[in-house]
Amino acid sequence: MKKTIKILPWNNMFLLDIPVIDIQHRKLFELINEFVYELTFDDVDDTESLLGLLDNLYEYCNYHFITEEKVWAQKNINKELIDEHHHEHNLLFGKVSQYKEKLATLETGFITSKYIYNEIIPFLVKWLSFHILEKDRFLAVIAKNLELKKEPDDAFQRAQKTLENKAFYLSLYVELYVSCFKSLAKISHLIENKGVIKEISNHKDDYFKHIINNAVDPIWTVNVIDYQLVEHNISLVKFCEEHLGSATSYIDYALRFKIYYEQLNNKEKNLIVDFYDDKIDRYLLISFSYLEKDQFFASDEICVFVRDVTDNKKNIEISNHLFFYDSLTNLPNRKFLLERLRLVYENSKISDKYSALIIFDIDNFHLINDKFGSATADDILFELRNRLLDLLKNLDNVARIGADSFSVLQIDISKDKNRALANTIELSEQINSILNIPFELKENRFRISISIGAILFNGKDNFDFMQLLGFGEAAQIHSKKEGLNRLNFYQHELQQIAINNLLIENELKFAIPNQLKIYYQVQHGPNNQNVGCEALIRWDHPTKGVISPDHFITIAEDCGLILSIGYWLFDQVFYQLSLWNKHPNPMYNVPVSLNLSVKQFNDPNLVSHLHDLLKKYQISASLITLEITETIMMENFECFKKIFKILKSFGYMLSLDDFGIGYSSLSVISEIDFDEIKIDKSFINNIVSSSKSQTIVKLIVALAEELSVRIVAEGVEDEKQYEILKSYGVGCFQGFLFSLPRPAEDFK
Template sequence: MTWIRTGPAAAAGVLACAVLLVVQQAWFLGGWGGPEVSTLVTDATYIPLAVVFTVLAVRVAWSKRQEPRTRRAWRVITVAFACQLAAHCSWFIQSHVTHVSGYPTTADYCFLLFSPLMFAGLLMLPGQYRRRRDRQRLALDALIVGAGGFIAIWYLLLGPILVAPGMTLWERSFTAALPIGDLLLVLAMSTALLRRHQPEVPAPVRLLAGSIALTVAADVSYSWIQLHGGFSGGSWPDLLWLAGCFLLVVAADRQYRRPRRPAPRRRDRNAVFILPYAASVAAYLLLAEQSSHLPLDPYGGMILGAAVLTLLVMARQMHTLRDNREMAVTDGLTGLANRTLVSERLDQVAGQPIRPGRHTAIMLVDLDRFKPINDTFGHEAGDAVLVAAADVMRAVLRGGDLAGRLGGDEFTVIVQDLPSPQTAGVVADRLLEQLRTPVIFGEHVLMVGASIGVVVRDDPYASGETLLQQADTALYAAKRAGRGRFEYYSDVLDTKARETELRHAVANDELVVYFQPAVALTTGVLRGAEALVRWNHPTRGLLGPGAFIDLAEETGAVVPLGTWVLRAACREASAWRAAIPGAGALRMSVNLSPKQVAQADLVQTVEDILAETGFPADRLTLEITESVILQPDPPTISRLQALRDLGIELAVDDFGTGFSALSYLRSLPVTVLKIDRSFVTGIADDAEARSVCEAVVHLGGAFKMSVVAEGIETAAQAAALIDMGCTVGQGFYFYRPLPPAEATALVHRQFSMVR
């Protein structure tokens, strides 16, 4: 069915229908060609319109873009449209080809089938979950509209049909069935509108409702004309039917183009909200018009009193609904908006287009030191602080801005139509300044402050919930920075977004491994290299580990990242060994994070990488931090021993900076100590630093471990380490971390002459 899926073809069909409708209306109003030609043109116009709206409905009913419930509903609507198509074709044939007369005809039967099918399709359209009480209220509202429609249809059609002379029982029953079908359409239309599937009534539903309104008006007119002399094609009710057909065309096209999860918009509370009341008023107006000839005593006063009484009850109900609405969206303590209204306003903001020069800011305000006040002075004092904070927000914000309380001591502020993002900071500063004002509670002066997270909306696709989460992220950053301040949201603050970005970097090879050579201190000959990860960020450039390793540790992304680094380092070292025979003696050192060590499959992962890359286990050194050797659990000891059994050496990185217990150095299978750069820095001219560093070197010797010094930056430091007995070191004095190409070139220079 690809022939009905093309967007340009559908748009052309809608445009052709619009042009055809304009031509027919002009033809009718101009009275061109006489009654017979006008009738022919009018009856012929129905057929292409019906073909287009039926084809477009089929496209919707079988489109995977629609939800399953929507597709099921539109399949029933499509059958109703097909009945319309059959009715219009049949009417044209019997009127202009076969000239068959009589009543009812095939066309009348097809028109009659349209009503119950359309009724069922509209009721099948999906709506949001409703409580039992909401469903009952919806049913009552729809029945009010239906009752008003029944009064009008009874007066105009059903009553006269039941007493009309010269009709057979079948003709009378069939004629009465047409307005009853229209009454079903009125019920379905009011139900679909009042249901409010989304925060607003969807455009396709509004278009279907408009088409039904025009169709019902035309049907009533048609039946009235039939009762009073007979209907002929080309009459003014055709203008209403044709307009209704065009709305069906547009409704089917809009439904197909409607997103599966459309962005929320402002709630539709105008005509839909007053629909039951409008139906009641219309019914009373009709009753008043028909009873105008009755005597005032007793009917006039009674009817007038009943109408006034009903209107007063309606006004009272609307007042009650408004009060209930205010109670439902207002925080009882502070009088600010509650979470419900804040969520609604955030959804409205998220659904609005972003206009240049007009900015919207969402602020999350959290009171500092609120819990101690509650705990020390009681909840009444806490309530006084919350009320004072609410008063501050009312004083600072403009009339159209919204301040709401989410719960506890957390508030939300929504400020719209700001001239620049920086203006949001000005508002936040004013709030912070005013919220520092002491609160007098009895004999106590309560000092309060606040922290604020600010997000200026710049993503047209971010939902209201996302905006609130971003403001919360900025608030957390403000608290970490010392409280009593505000922070703007940015992607850098968003841990989840950065975690996703980091995992994406691992999956898309945005990481690169640099290699810092380790050398024999006495000769400068290469002994090995340490693999150090860098992030070749697509927008921020080359990032060192300080920009993302902490985040990786915090989120757990360090596990796949560490696996990637180990694989890349072993692959590069294997390439050196294959290309340069003398490089076979080089060791490769790779860091393991504590989270990697805690993985149950660590040993299997390392074995798989060694098998995949062909790098020998006895040339690999895995570096662990002191936190791993501090009170290690039995599974950790078991995994480390399994790695040693493979021939892999284990090194304690940055030794001396933590709180490692010497007893664990004896029990753990550690073979290398790496002296942290902080101990190396002052050894050339600081006797105390030299003594500490020398003690670490001797400690390694006592435990029969190799010792590697890090952070060597001068010749004096290297000489001092040699005097202590340290044999291997690394640092900027020898080599900086090198990218893969430069590291490969260095290995070539060192070992290409070795045979």
């Protein structure tokens, strides 16, 4: 057996559970320990021999790194991560090359020995330890999650989370060993040749006392028979004096850890304990090592290193609080909720009881934020938090998971599903009730409503706990779409809708701009002349054919793609207008209507973007009619007025779309200088048979005449509708009766 100095002892903490890598890592440990032994006790006196020892280590490292990178590739680790890992390996090679160059310039003896002990060995020990514990372990955890069929991003996040706390303690463990070894360097001035080192080994008592007494942390050894103190350093005495009030109490203090001494033996030689000492209110990281009898120790002993990590622990607690809690409300956040859901879901497999996740958000909360400012909005959110805690008591069961979104977790309600359902409905109603009470803030009084989604679950459900939050949010979104201030429970159909929407969203990302097409539908005047057209978007899907905007525009708004689609549409229409303007037939010189979504209208770059397009294509703003619905107009009316005033000053035509189905008042409409009102097609559909629709249309026409704006009837599909509308005084028509939407090349 080769002789070694265990300056870098192998420990199970270095295992990655990847056999080929673990075997090679252990071999690297042995090589470094052999390297130290040969330098210390063998006759290695010339530079060539020293370089030979380094070359052996270098060559095995190269072999190992090649093997390791192949393993990561086989385990489908992201190429960028493997490249980063390869860069780390190259850093080691670069450093070793520097050491070899330096050694070649030094004379053997004292200077060379000092350089090796001060620089080379501490670097090799620390680099390898940290590389395995942090870099290699990180990739190993990713690989394990990929084997469990996790998505790459999910595997990456899980790896980060797994190592967040462990890395701190593991690195401290290595640091203890490395700092202990660096103490050797303090006496390197005694080393003039290898003979001196051998002589030092004959004076081991003075040698080790020097090392131990110069360490900052408390260190001591006890015998393995009755655990009586054998050696200790001054730091242990100072530690006991500071925290126990007596310098002589160190003997008793060392005996406090008898329970851990008993766990060590010839097989289990290392133990690390994260220990809270309640008597002195300190957090300690303690390393226990079983030292076998050898040339340095007359009998088996246990060596103890103590690191006071109280300040580090408190910093970690602060960091964890910032990571898992919302800064405004001090409620748990989305990350905390996911961890809580995991535990509850796992426990429900044992209890067989139903739990419930309730998710709600405040309807149209952005209006309060826009009109009264973020400070007022924050005050409402904090008061909402207080009301929830008064109702629910337990802070851990409430979370803020979005800007105006919250969750409530009911745990172990009942084994009976109907009873659990009734209990969840009752709690949802209580939440709704306490939040419907007006919020009195300074001189203002606010009423809010909430849209609620909920899901019941237990351990028998055939889905992952990570899906629970998504299911609850799907139910909440469904409530909002049904008309606000509602409660919906998650159903499988909602999951299918969510999946279909996600598929459409992913395909839509690749549809811009290649698969999106613009169609134009003519607007006809009273004498059947062309008075304008509306630009309509269609999705020319490669396998599904032409898809109507009814099937993808809402999804585009929800996922944020609507801005990209909208600005692409603007660019194409402005370009087409520039071509039509050059056409010799004046019939092509007509305005084009464009629809604005709420997200486009709220985009601060809207006005400047439109202005840039006017300059780019050299067209008049009077050829563009911007259509907006009543609902969008009323979401933030004051802001709407300002933006429309700016757009009007540029010369754009303004149209109020889908008129009659929103909730705007006549006084509000009179404040906006519209050029056009479009009657919603729901009234056109029923105008032949419904006297109510006829009356409403007559009123809209009368209003338009009073305001001196053009009236457009959209969705006109048959002659009877056309004749009735014309008799009421409608002067502009749009619909299949006159023209189907057509691409620009077919537009005549």
